[in-house]
Amino acid sequence: MGAAVAACAVSAGARVLWCPAGRSAATVRRAEQAGLELVAELSELLRQAEVVLSLCPPAAAEDVAREVAEHRFAGVFVEGNAISPERAERIAGLVGHSARAVVDGAVIGSPPVGGKTTRLFLSGPADATSLVARIFADTSVLTPVLGEEIGQASGLKVAYSTYQKASRVLAALAYALGQHHGVGQALLDVADARQGSYLVETDYISKTASRAWRWAPELEEAADTLRAAGLPDEVMRAVAGTLRYWTDAKDNGGISVEDALETLRGSVR
Numbered sequence: 001m002g003a004a005v006a007a008c009a010v011s012a013g014a015r016v017l018w019c020p021a022g023r024s025a026a027t028v029r030r031a032e033q034a035g036l037e038l039v040a041e042l043s044e045l046l047r048q049a050e051v052v053l054s055l056c057p058p059a060a061a062e063d064v065a066r067e068v069a070e071h072r073f074a075g076v077f078v079e080g081n082a083i084s085p086e087r088a089e090r091i092a093g094l095v096g097h098s099a100r101a102v103v104d105g106a107v108i109g110s111p112p113v114g115g116k117t118t119r120l121f122l123s124g125p126a127d128a129t130s131l132v133a134r135i136f137a138d139t140s141v142l143t144p145v146l147g148e149e150i151g152q153a154s155g156l157k158v159a160y161s162t163y164q165k166a167s168r169v170l171a172a173l174a175y176a177l178g179q180h181h182g183v184g185q186a187l188l189d190v191a192d193a194r195q196g197s198y199l200v201e202t203d204y205i206s207k208t209a210s211r212a213w214r215w216a217p218e219l220e221e222a223a224d225t226l227r228a229a230g231l232p233d234e235v236m237r238a239v240a241g242t243l244r245y246w247t248d249a250k251d252n253g254g255i256s257v258e259d260a261l262e263t264l265r266g267s268v269r
């Protein structure tokens with residue numbers, strides 16, 4: 001996602017910097033393909049940059065922000081990760097001591113490649129959100145602005161993930177249960193009669209499994225956000241726990257539907 005979003009900024013004429021320190025060979029290839037400009041030292045990158053866009057796994061969001069803050073970055077910091085509004089506010093406080101402005105961001109959609117578009121929802125000071133929007137003008141990254149409050153964009157992302165990602169996990173469990181009782185196809189036939197049911201998209205089970213390593217932390221964020229809002233969080237905790245059975249699928253180079261379901265079956269043996 002990060003490389004694809006950065007490539008859109010490059011296509012709009014922005015100079016996009018990246019730092020290779022501690023990054024993998026695969027990341028280097030993606031950065032080169034996206035047309036990003038290498039800067040060897042993070043301190044120098046932050047000195048040159050007007051805007052920093054943080055897109056990383058949720059667990060690393062505060063570490064990234066803390067490192068940026070330690071270098072006293074003075075530009076606009078966009079916290080674009082799938083984290084709770086409370087964490088977004090903490091990060092804004094952390095980076096805001098030196099940054100000109102902090103923008104709360106939320107990416108919803110597939111990576112903007114192959115004709116696909118994605119939306120980078122924004123909330124924060126109007127001049128800062130306008131700057132970010134200009135960077136992606138006329139590209140496949142759309143930048144709707146929700147308001148000026150930190151927490152609005154992250155709140156939208158968590159609310160959406162609560163439904164979308166949990167529904168994918170529930171569909172996998174339902175299909176596995178149907179198979180167990182020898183009625184998997186009958187279940188799909190019933191679901192197919194209802195327009196838009198995730199149950200019939202069995203191929204997506206393998207995608208869900210391969211993304212579990214980052215979806216599980218996102219749904220823990222969703223559970224934290226539900227609790228903060230005075231709402232029950234048990235369902236999201238359970239869904240996150242189910243996703244963790246698939247954590248190793250990240251390194252499998254693609255897991256089949258049957259292997260993904262077998263992993264779930266094996267989890268209770």
